[in-house]
Amino acid sequence: MEILRLLPVLAITVSCAPQDVPPASSSAQFDEFPKLLFSSFETDCAGPGEDYVKAGQNSVECHELLSPQTTAFLILNYDGYTQDLPRTVTRLSSTKNNLGYRVDANLFFLIPQKNGSTVKVPVEGNALDRDLSDIYIGYGGTPVQ
Numbered sequence: 001m002e003i004l005r006l007l008p009v010l011a012i013t014v015s016c017a018p019q020d021v022p023p024a025s026s027s028a029q030f031d032e033f034p035k036l037l038f039s040s041f042e043t044d045c046a047g048p049g050e051d052y053v054k055a056g057q058n059s060v061e062c063h064e065l066l067s068p069q070t071t072a073f074l075i076l077n078y079d080g081y082t083q084d085l086p087r088t089v090t091r092l093s094s095t096k097n098n099l100g101y102r103v104d105a106n107l108f109f110l111i112p113q114k115n116g117s118t119v120k121v122p123v124e125g126n127a128l129d130r131d132l133s134d135i136y137i138g139y140g141g142t143p144v145q
Helices: 001-017 036-043 069-079 126-138
Strands: 027-030 051-057 059-064 087-097 098-114 116-120 143-145
Touching: 027 087, 027 126, 036 087, 069 098, 098 126, 098 143
Parallel strands: none
Antiparallel strands: 027 098, 027 143, 051 059, 059 087, 087 098, 098 116
């Protein structure tokens, strides 16, 4: 009976104790090269309006067309060129280090200009970093700052 009276106190104590929450981060450390993460990234970038691009020896990108509303917003606000539509770009880069491999993710909009240049607008935020951290953990990584 004594134990039953202590349960509410234990429940409150446990719920108020700090939980092990990984940092929200766009980067993670992996012991080995995360082949499954990169192959899943490539597979997920195979839909209509998406292009998978090998951007360098250690970097891959997914270029994706945007919704009409987002496209119009970016063209109007960044003086975009209507003959070459803006895209969202998700880039994954890996770097070998003494702990294994560090993976960094970047998300940005590319908005072509009439003069041939391109405006790059980064997409950042805590919600995005939390989502990336969850993905990294799912593939066996540890989010890092």
